[in-house]
Amino acid sequence: MPTSLSPLDLQQRLAAPTAADCAFLDVREGGEYNEAHLAGAVLLPRSQLESRLRLVVPDPSTPLTLLDSDGRRAQLSAATAEAMGYTQVALLAGGIAAWQAAGLPVEWGSNVLSKDFGEKVQVQQHVAEVEPAELAAWQARGDHLILLDSRTPEEHTQACIPGSRSVPGGELPLRITDLLKGHEDATVVVHCAGRTRSIIGARVLQRMGIPRVYALKNGTMGWHLAGLELETGSRRTALPAPSPEARAAAAAFAQRVAVEDGVRLVDVAWLQQRMAQQGGSLYLLDTRSKPEYEAGHIPSFQWVPGGQAVQRAEDVIGVPTGDIVFCCDDGSRSAVSAGWYRQMGYPNVHLLRGGIGAWQAASGTLTPGPQVDPIWGLDEAARTAPGIPAAALDAALQHANRPLVVHVGGSREYERGHIPGAVWLARAWMELEMPQVAPDRELPIVCTCADGVQSTLAAAALARLGYANVVSLRGGMGAWNTAGLAVETGLQRLAVAADDVVRAGTERDRAAMIHYLEWEEALGGKYETAGGG
Numbered sequence: 001m002p003t004s005l006s007p008l009d010l011q012q013r014l015a016a017p018t019a020a021d022c023a024f025l026d027v028r029e030g031g032e033y034n035e036a037h038l039a040g041a042v043l044l045p046r047s048q049l050e051s052r053l054r055l056v057v058p059d060p061s062t063p064l065t066l067l068d069s070d071g072r073r074a075q076l077s078a079a080t081a082e083a084m085g086y087t088q089v090a091l092l093a094g095g096i097a098a099w100q101a102a103g104l105p106v107e108w109g110s111n112v113l114s115k116d117f118g119e120k121v122q123v124q125q126h127v128a129e130v131e132p133a134e135l136a137a138w139q140a141r142g143d144h145l146i147l148l149d150s151r152t153p154e155e156h157t158q159a160c161i162p163g164s165r166s167v168p169g170g171e172l173p174l175r176i177t178d179l180l181k182g183h184e185d186a187t188v189v190v191h192c193a194g195r196t197r198s199i200i201g202a203r204v205l206q207r208m209g210i211p212r213v214y215a216l217k218n219g220t221m222g223w224h225l226a227g228l229e230l231e232t233g234s235r236r237t238a239l240p241a242p243s244p245e246a247r248a249a250a251a252a253f254a255q256r257v258a259v260e261d262g263v264r265l266v267d268v269a270w271l272q273q274r275m276a277q278q279g280g281s282l283y284l285l286d287t288r289s290k291p292e293y294e295a296g297h298i299p300s301f302q303w304v305p306g307g308q309a310v311q312r313a314e315d316v317i318g319v320p321t322g323d324i325v326f327c328c329d330d331g332s333r334s335a336v337s338a339g340w341y342r343q344m345g346y347p348n349v350h351l352l353r354g355g356i357g358a359w360q361a362a363s364g365t366l367t368p369g370p371q372v373d374p375i376w377g378l379d380e381a382a383r384t385a386p387g388i389p390a391a392a393l394d395a396a397l398q399h400a401n402r403p404l405v406v407h408v409g410g411s412r413e414y415e416r417g418h419i420p421g422a423v424w425l426a427r428a429w430m431e432l433e434m435p436q437v438a439p440d441r442e443l444p445i446v447c448t449c450a451d452g453v454q455s456t457l458a459a460a461a462l463a464r465l466g467y468a469n470v471v472s473l474r475g476g477m478g479a480w481n482t483a484g485l486a487v488e489t490g491l492q493r494l495a496v497a498a499d500d501v502v503r504a505g506t507e508r509d510r511a512a513m514i515h516y517l518e519w520e521e522a523l524g525g526k527y528e529t530a531g532g533g
Contacts, residue, residue: 002078003090005065007102010092013065014040018348022063023056023318027077029428031499032069036096036106040139041067042318043110045500046077046428047408047454050376055302056318058281060085070095072432084376109519110502111196114310117344118196119524122215125489127202129217130189130227139163144186146179148172149200150307151192153237159220159506161191162229165236168200168285170306170333173253175239176205177246191216191223193505195520200310204336208253221513226507239289247332254335258351261339265353266325268362274323275300281322285309287334296366298327298359309337313344320346327352327359372405375453377460385447385459387474393446397421403469404438408458409449409476411491411498417477420488421449425495427458431465437495444469452476 005013013019019040026033027046037043044056044216046068057064062475064086065073074091081089092099100106109115121127138145139162147164149156156166167175172190180186188210190201195218202215216222220230242250266274274282284527286297287306297303304316306328317324324346326334331351341349352358360366388396396403397419405422407414414424425433427449438445445467447455455472464471473480481487491498 002066002075002082004093004281005090006093007099007104010038010065010099011104013090015039018063020320023067024065025056025077025318026067027073027428028068029500030110032501034108034110034502036100038067038096039105039107039112042314044318046073046080047426049077049080049084050378050457051373051453053081053086054376055087056316058283059279059319059320061087061279062281062319063088064090066091067097068092070097073428077430080377098156109516111311111314112410112523113314113344114312115196116523117310117340118199119521120527121203121343122195122199123524123527125203125206127206128214129199130214131217132223132228133213135161135189135216136226136228136319143491144183146183146186146188147389148179148188148190148201149192150190150197152305152308155193155238155505157232157234159230160234161189161220161223162226162231164189164231164234167233167239168305168307169197169204170288170309170337171239171289172201172204172307173208173336174209174242174246174250174333176208176248177510178240178243180210181243187212189214189216192219192518193213194219194221196311197307200340201307203440207257208249219516220506221508221517225245225510225513225517230245230506247330250332251330254332257339258335258493261342262349263335263338263342264348264350266350267353268302268358268364271325271352271359272364274325279363281319281326283322285316285324285326285334285337286328287326287337288328294368294370296356296368298356298364299367301327304337306333306337310340310344313341313346317346320525321348323348325350325352327355329356331355375457378456381456381460384463385433385456386471387452387456388446389474390412390480390485393419393473393480394483394485396444396446401444403444403446405446405448406437406458406495408435409452411494411500413450413477415489416493417481417487417489418475419473419480420486421493422448422488423493423495424491424498426500427454427461429463429496430458433495434462434465434467438467441465441467442469445455446471446473448473448480449476451478 024041026041026042045216068074150169192198198215205213283306284301286301293303326338408427409424447459449455459472
């Protein structure tokens with residue numbers, strides 16, 4: 001049974017010297033978390049526990065505190081965590097509502113640690129920013145510019161500053177030498193969607209000694225708010241093989257970063273020994289590009305591309321004092337990510353000396369293919385709740401006594417396309433809300449999602465609640481779409497509020513963009529008053 005904590009109990013736990021050895025997980029949806037959460041709490045929605053809990057909190061003996069809005073989903077999540085082998089599980093009685101009723105503080109926003117770090121860097125390291133209107137004027141008069149988008153290639157293609165090219169932030173040290181060859185007099189401008197990744201990217205180049213480097217103030221959101229038009233559909237994402245000169249410059253920079261930022265260099269023997277140890281949280285992060293990772297990676301290493309490492313710190317690291325090991329092909333890219341983590345305050349950050357090459361030289365094998373996260377309990381759930389093929393479900397829906405179809409994936413997934421007539425009910429709410437959606441426990445029910453994973457787990461949960469005729473769509477909407485069957489789009493028939501999505505970048509409306517950017521920039525205020533400016 002989980003331990004129940006009062007708000008005062010949790011306040012004391014958060015303030016204790018051992019807090020950094022513990023995990024504080026908010027199991028609500030992303031939209032709820034964004035509106036108000038406890039400082040230091042990591043977002044891990046209940047629907048992702050089976051797939052991500054062992055990644056975010058690798059050691060099941062870690063003290064684990066679960067938070068939600070009123071305690072109900074935390075109670076259900078605690079049962080899952082204990083079934084997965086976690087031995088020190090606690091929850092906040094009454095949830096965030098009780099915490100706030102006690103007059104205790106919450107914070108707004110997502111990835112606050114990384115946003116705060118970006119603003120700290122901007123203030124303390126004096127990263128120059130250029131206003132969108134000024135950049136547009138530079139472009140109009142034909143200034144020699146190199147515009148670099150430090151986000152993911154996918155984000156770049158969706159919407160970017162006109163003329164920019166995709167160079168994810170973790171790739172900048174390796175690519176900048178070749179990009180500047182023959183363009184030594186160019187002004188370099190780094191942009192992202194808002195502030196953090198452009199500031200961090202510009203700081204990397206500044207630290208490398210590149211002259212005339214700017215971060216585009218407020219990124220694509222600032223550009224849009226200034227009444228300027230974004231480019232969509234850019235395909236400037238390919239990164240050619242770096243030259244020997246570029247590799248040498250990146251390696252020299254990486255060596256300096258590791259020393260200056262206090263990153264510990266470890267060899268393959270140390271890594272193998274640490275991987276074999278039981279106990280203690282260990283995070284293994286591969287910062288290369290996706291194609292490189294999928295061509296072959298060290299077993300158990302997660303893919304966290306270097307450009308997203310800062311942004312995703314809170315998504316990946318559940319226990320701040322855990323051992324964090326970065327690697328890439330030779331260490332020249334991963335050193336920069338490791339240095340960022342040290343600057344963010346993580347105490348035990350390591351860099352695999354020689355990277356993948358050193359691992360292979362020591363006869364270490366590589367695992368090809370994408371990252372595959374085992375889903376705890378999925379096999380048992382599949383035995384409890386069988387799958388129905390798409391064609392069979394389509395036939396059943398033609399009858400008068402058609403089954404109730406419940407889409408249990410994310411609301412965006414549901415909005416993009418679901419089975420006509422399907423109700424949306426996020427899996428996190430299944431046990432709590434399904435009795436209102438379907439009071440008759442003899443009613444035939446089919447659970448669906450994108451790929452059949454969430455729906456299989458949901459169907460098994462309903463079977464445990466006593467629903468006698470529940471199955472999941474085999475292969476999910478992927479199989480349904482492959483079969484060419486009818487699809488409905490949009491947000492209709494929502495059983496709960498669609499609060500699982502946090503709108504990002506220019507997806508926000510104008511007021512929300514302004515509010516977000518003002519909040520983000522204000523995070524740097526404390527560093528100015530502390531003498532950082």
